[in-house]
Amino acid sequence: MLASAKVIRTSGDLTTTSTSFVDVTDMLITLTTGARRVLIVVNAVGHLNDSGADIALDISIDETRQGQTYGLAFERGGTSQNRNMSFSYYTPTLVPGRHKFKLMFCTKSSGTLTLYASTALSPLIMSATELPNNE
Numbered sequence: 001m002l003a004s005a006k007v008i009r010t011s012g013d014l015t016t017t018s019t020s021f022v023d024v025t026d027m028l029i030t031l032t033t034g035a036r037r038v039l040i041v042v043n044a045v046g047h048l049n050d051s052g053a054d055i056a057l058d059i060s061i062d063e064t065r066q067g068q069t070y071g072l073a074f075e076r077g078g079t080s081q082n083r084n085m086s087f088s089y090y091t092p093t094l095v096p097g098r099h100k101f102k103l104m105f106c107t108k109s110s111g112t113l114t115l116y117a118s119t120a121l122s123p124l125i126m127s128a129t130e131l132p133n134n135e
Contacts (some may be wrong), residue, residue: 003033003129005030005127005128007026009117009124011119013115013117013118014114015113016112019106020106021058021071023060023102023103024104028101030098030099030100031098031099031101031128032097032099033097033099034096034130034133036094036130037090037092037130037131038128040088040089040090040101040127041088041125042057042085042103043086044057044084044116045085045115046113046114046116047081047114047115049111050110054074055074055076055085056071056106056107056108057071058073059072059089059101061101071106082116101126101128
């Protein structure tokens, strides 16, 4: 049987002013996989409070970030604009065993980045699904 899990956050928007990637609170999935790839899907809406501020999202697998300088998803925004930051990522083939997948975020500029986590505007969702060997 292939492993899968998801985490949904529907209350408590998350904010950061960090220009370096930091963990998004409570957005962690642990899976035990075979020697297979994993599909990670993130549904997120971000908000910037500063003109020209940047949103960057990334995934870490076993404490190793997968993206480069600007992560796996990047958006430059204007003052007080919501941005769709949803993305998907196919991991490289993982060694068999237990793996931790974390969502990370940062601003890469000045200002405050908010990721919404509410039933009213947008839940924050991350899922991880182990794929068959031929995927």
